[in-house]
């Protein structure tokens with residue numbers, strides 16, 4: 001089908017997520033880079049996006065979403081990324097853990113555990129899929145923690161337990177970060193911390209770590225996805241390291257759509 005019919009079939013709309021997400025900025029960049037003048041990016045939330053995806057997929061209707069890996073949608077549906085020859089979405093990304101300045105001095109044990117935190121797409125995926133299949137996030141995370149003591153020992157080895165120190169983790173309700181934050185909450189609680197988690201949008205998440213109202217976040221996507229935030233708050237946070245490599249953002253469509261590149265969306 002011609003490119004125009006693709007645009008008409010989705011009313012020239014790309015189904016996005018929360019407006020502050022880096023993938024939304026990258027998509028606006030793609031709309032400019034590929035001169036998709038008739039196209040609009042619709043913001044909403046991760047949950048609204050996956051609901052729209054399910055509705056379209058079950059009816060085998062066209063849909064174009066802002067998608068990312070790791071995410072359970074690739075296990076549930078036959079999806080594909082649209083090629084991005086202009087590189088609007090960057091290349092391979094990483095998930096980083098960030099902490100407020102002063103964290104190492106105030107909460108050295110947590111600083112060490114958060115710096116050690118790293119796991120694979122498959123490990124995160126087990127939790128995301130359990131949640132997607134109806135398990136409560138805290139239960140899915142606890143089940144994973146119970147089954148992966150050896151992995152968690154790599155993060156906590158040599159770290160002394162604390163006695164009720166308080167720590168606050170900020171995160172955004174992306175399925176990937178719901179999984180990681182619930183796991184880290186349990187790990188830190190098992191190490192003696194009183195953990196609170198606060199779910200906010202991406203901008204407020206970075207702001208909270210930078211102004212110290214949150215101690216850390218597991219939800220920093222770098223180097224490109226959150227470049228605007230990391231530049232804005234340069235010097236006001238500490239990068240505690242990479243928790244996952246090989247992650248990716250882009251435009252994602254069901255495999256039944258006969259387009260392969262973002263260029264196919266041009267008139």
Ligand SMILES: C[SH](C)CC(=O)O
Nearest residue numbers: 021022023068174221
């Ligand atoms: C939706 S990705 C997890 C992160 C981002 O786009 O900011």
